[in-house]
Amino acid sequence: MMDLLTIVPAAFLASIWDWFALAEDGSVTFGWALGRLLLLLLIVHIILILSALMVWAERRVSAWMQDRLGPNRVGPEGLLQPLADLGKFMFKEDVIPKHVNKWMYTLAPAITVVPAMIMFAVIPYTGTVDEEGVATSWQIANLDIGALYVLAVAGLGVYGITLGGWASNSKYSLLGGVRASAQMISYELSLGLAIVPVILMTGSLNLGDMVNWQSQNGWLILTQPLAFFVFLTSSYAETNRLPFDMPESETELVAGYHTEYSSMKFALFFMAEYTAMAVGAALAVTLFLGGWTFFGLEKIHWTVGVLIFSVKVLFFMFAFIWVRWTIPRFRYDQLMRLGWAIFLPLMLVNIMMTAGALALGWSWLLWILPVALLGTAFFVAWLGWKRDEDRYQPLPTSPPAGGEA
C-alpha cells in the first residue's frame, strides 16, 4: 500500500517531467516548447513580483534606516502595499499632455521596461552538478553569447529613457533624457570592459559556463576584485540609482525624464528601474560570485541552487537600497569624470594585466592585482584621512565682543 502511495505519484510526475523534455534525438517536441513557455511565464511573474516586493523593501528598509516605520498598514508588515500602489496607479487618470509627441511618449515606457525584463532570459538561476563536479546551469535560453546579449539588451533600455525625456517636450525632462544617454554611454563602456576579464578567464561567453568555471576554480571576485567593483558601480549608474541618479534627481530636475508621465506609464518606468536592479544584482552574482553555487552546497538538490541564488541576489538588492539612503548624489560632470578618467583606464589596465597573465601562463600575476588593489585602497583612504585632517580644523571664531565688523 505504501509503495503504491509513493511510487505511483512519483512515476506520474516523472512521466510529466519526461513529456516536457527534449526528444531522445535532441529534437524539439511540443511538450518541450510548452514547458519553455510556462517557465518563461513563471519567471517573468517572479520578476514582476520581485520588483513589486523591492518597492516595499525600499520603503521599509529606508524607514528602518531613518528611524521611522514605513508602510505597515496594508497586509502583514505592509507586504500588500505594492498591490495597493498598483491599484492606485491603475485608477489614476492617464494624462497625456497636449504638447508631447504622442507616439514616442506612449512607446517610451514600453521600450524601457521590455529590455530590463528580457535580460533575465540568459541568467542561470539553478542547475545540476554531476559526479565530476561539472555544473550544468538551467536558464530560460541557453545562449552561447549570453554576456554579449546582456550588454546589447542593457544598451536598449536607455532609448526608452531618452525618448521619454525628448517626447515629453519639457525642458526638465529633456535635461533628464540627455543626462541619461550621456551617463549610459560612459558607464556601459566600463560595464562591458569589466566583463571582459571574466570572459578571458572563463574562456566563454556563456553565463552557465562562467558559473561552472567559478564552481571549480573559485569565485572571480577573488582574482578580479577591481572588475567586480567597477561592474557594481557601473550597474548602479546603469539603473539610475543613487549616487548616480542624475537623470531623475528629483531635487534638481523634478524627476527628470518621467516628470510628465502619470498612471501606469509612470509605473512602468518604476518597474523598469526595479527590474534593472534585480538584473544588475543577478549579473553581479553570476559573473563574480559563483552564481547559484556555494561551496558544494548546491549538489544537494536543484532547489538549493535556487535558494542560494536568491539569497545572493537579495543581498545585492539590499545593497542597492542601503547605498541609496546613505550617500548624497554626484554632480553630472563628476560622474562623467569618474566614468571616463578613472574607470575606463583602470579597466583597460586590468584587461591587459589579465590577458598578459593568461597568455604567459603566469597565474601568480593574477593574484598581484587583488593584493595591489587592497594596498592602494588603504593608501588612498590614508591620504583622504590626512587631507581631511588638514582641511577640517575647528572654524576660527570672530574677535571678542565689542569689535566692530
Added chain:
Amino acid sequence: MSVPPEQLSTTAPPAPPAPEPEIRLDAGDDPGDRMVLNMGPQHPSTHGVLRLVLEVDGERVVKCTPDVGYLHRGKEKIGESLGYHRYIPYTDRLDYLAPLANNCSAAWAFEKVCGIQAPPRAQVIRVICCELARMSAHLLGLGAYGMDVGAMTVFLYTFTERERLYNFFEALTGARFTTTYARIGGLAYDAKDEWLKDVREFCDNFHKQVDIWENLLTNNRIWRIRNEGVGVISRELALSYGLTGPCLRGSGVGYDVRKDRPYGTYADYDFDVPIGRHGDSYDRYLVRMEEMRQSARIVVQAIDSIPDGPVLADEPKYVLPQKQDVMTGMEQLIHQFMLITGEMDTPKGEIHSHSENPKGEAGYIIRSEGGAAPWRLKYRAPSFVNLQVLKEIVPGHLIADIVAMLGSIDFVMGECDK
C-alpha cells in the same frame, strides 16, 4: 447719422499686442543656442516660491535672474494698520521656521518705540527661545540642504530632533508652529521650572546629535566634492551685498549682532562666533553646524543663570495685562480694552532695532507719530538680502550646483517676500 457700411464690418478687431514677457532678457538679447529654464516657483528645491530664471548652455548656467514676491502678503503695511500689539501674531509667519525668534525681535523693537524694557527673567527666556529657534531653523536648513544634494536620510534625522524642539515650543507656548509668545514688555506666559530642566538636558546632549549628522556629511567624499568651491562668496562681495548671518560669516566676516551689539542678555554669556575661511557652500554648512553647538551652549548658560521675577513689565499704559487679572481687576479691564481698541500713546520718533535671527540680521525701522500703530514700519528681511547675491555667484556653475547653493544660503520665502 448712419454709420458707413465699411465701419460696420463684422471682422474681429485687431488682436491685442502680445503681452510682454515677464522677465525679459537683456535688450536685444536672443538666447540663441541657450535655453531659458524656469526654476520655480514650484520647484522642490527652491524651498517655497522662489523663482529663478536661468539661461543655460547645456547644463552650465550663463545667467540667473532671481524673481521674488510670490508670497508677498504686505506684512509691513499690515503692521501699520493693525498696531503694535496686534502685529505680533503676524511675525510668526515671517521666518516661519523660527517664529519664536521673530516674536522676540518684534517685541524688542516695539519696546524700544515705547521706551520700556522687559523684566530680566523675560529677557533670559527670550534669549533661550531665540536660540532654540535658531537650532530648529538650522536643523531644517541642514536637512533640506542634505536632501537637495541627495542625502535624504539626514533630513529625517534632523526632523526627529526638530520634533523634540517643537514639543518644547508646544509645552511653553501652547502652539508648535505659530507661537505668538512674546508680548510688548515681556512674555505671554512664564516658563515652568520643569520645562527649563528638560530643555537643559536636551541641550546638554545636543552635541552628540550634531556629531551624528557630521558623521554622515562632513567628511563624506561626495558631500565635499559637491560643496567645496561651489558658490564662493568672497568677503568683499558679501559685504557689498550686505549679507548677514551664516552667509556673511561663512565668507570670513565675523559680524554677529549678538556679539557686536549685544541685546537681551547676550552680553552675559560666553559663546563663539564661527567664521569660514573660503566662503563656499561647505563653509556655510560648517558655520551652521558650529552655530547649533554654540546655541546649545548659550541655552545651558542662560538656564543656569535665570533670575526669578515677573515676566511682564509694570507699564500698564503699554503692556497688556495678564488675562486672569482682566477678569477680576477694574484697571486691568480698562487698560486691556484701551490697548486692544487702539488707545495707546507711543512717543514720537524713529527707532532702529535689530537682532540676530537664524537667517541673518533682522532689523526694524519704525517711525512713530504717536498712537497705537507705527506711521511706517520697515522690516529688513535677511533672506531677501541674502538671496540677491545669487545672480553673482550662480553663473558659471552647473544646474546641480544651484541646488547646493540655495541649500547653503538657506532662505525662507515667507520672510523674503514679507
